[in-house]
Amino acid sequence: MSSTKQKLFLSLSAEAQRCLICSEMRDKTAVLSELNGSLDPRVLFIAEAPGRQGADRTRRPFWGDKSGENFQVLLDSIGLRREEIFITNAVLCSPRKPNGANRNPKKSEIKNCANFLRRTIDLIDPKIIATLGAVSLEALKLLENHSFFVRSHAGKIVSWNSKILVPLYHPSPQVIASHRRMDQQLKDYAALGEAISNLEAAARMKFDR
Numbered sequence: 001m002s003s004t005k006q007k008l009f010l011s012l013s014a015e016a017q018r019c020l021i022c023s024e025m026r027d028k029t030a031v032l033s034e035l036n037g038s039l040d041p042r043v044l045f046i047a048e049a050p051g052r053q054g055a056d057r058t059r060r061p062f063w064g065d066k067s068g069e070n071f072q073v074l075l076d077s078i079g080l081r082r083e084e085i086f087i088t089n090a091v092l093c094s095p096r097k098p099n100g101a102n103r104n105p106k107k108s109e110i111k112n113c114a115n116f117l118r119r120t121i122d123l124i125d126p127k128i129i130a131t132l133g134a135v136s137l138e139a140l141k142l143l144e145n146h147s148f149f150v151r152s153h154a155g156k157i158v159s160w161n162s163k164i165l166v167p168l169y170h171p172s173p174q175v176i177a178s179h180r181r182m183d184q185q186l187k188d189y190a191a192l193g194e195a196i197s198n199l200e201a202a203a204r205m206k207f208d209r
C-alpha cells in the first residue's frame with residue numbers, strides 16, 4: 001500500500017471523526033480508522049451503521065457482538081481473513097434511540113454520510129464490494145444508481161459502477177432469525193468466494209501471459 005494512500009485515508013478518517021453534520025449523533029464518533037481493515041482489500045464490505053455493543057464500543061466493525069461472531073463464521077466459510085478485507089458502513093456514527101438502543105439510520109443521515117462512503121470507495125478502489133443488508137445496498141444508489149434488491153439479488157454476482165458487487169444480507173441474529181437463515185447466508189458467501197476466485201484466477205492468467 002502506498003504511503004500516499006495511507007495519508008489520504010488518515011486525513012479522511014480524521015475528517016469523519018470530527019464530523020457533526022447529523023444532529024442526533026453529535027455525541028457519537030465515526031467508526032473509520034485503520035481498525036476498519038486493509039486499504040488494499042480483497043473485498044470491501046459495507047454494512048448499515050456501527051452497533052452499540054459492536055463497533056461503537058470496540059471501534060472495529062463487526063467486533064465484540066453477536067453480529068460480529070456470525071460475520072466471522074461467514075468469512076471463515078470462504079477462507080477470508082479479517083486482515084484481507086475492509087469494512088465500512090452507510091452511516092459512520094451509531095444511531096440510537098433516546099433510551100440508548102440501536103435504531104435504523106434515517107434517510108437524511110444516510111444521505112449526509114454518502115460523501116464519506118463515496119470517498120472511501122474512491123480511495124480504496126476495491127475490485128469487489130459486498131453490501132450487508134438493504135440499507136447499504138440502497139446507499140450505493142446515492143453514488144451510482146442501480147436496480148438491485150437484497151431480496152432478489154443476495155448471493156448474486158452483479159456489476160455496479162465498474163466493480164463486482166455481491167449483495168448479501170446483514171449477519172445480525174435478528175436477520176438470521178427472520179429473513180435469511182445461516183445456512184442460506186453460507187450459500188450467499190459461497191457466491192462471494194466464487195467472485196473472488198474468478199477475479200484472482202483471471203488476474204493470474206493475465207500475469208502468466
Ligand code: SF4
Nearest residue numbers: 019021022093112113
Ligand atoms: S453519520 Fe456520517 S455524516 Fe453523520 S455525523 Fe457521522 S460521520 Fe458525519
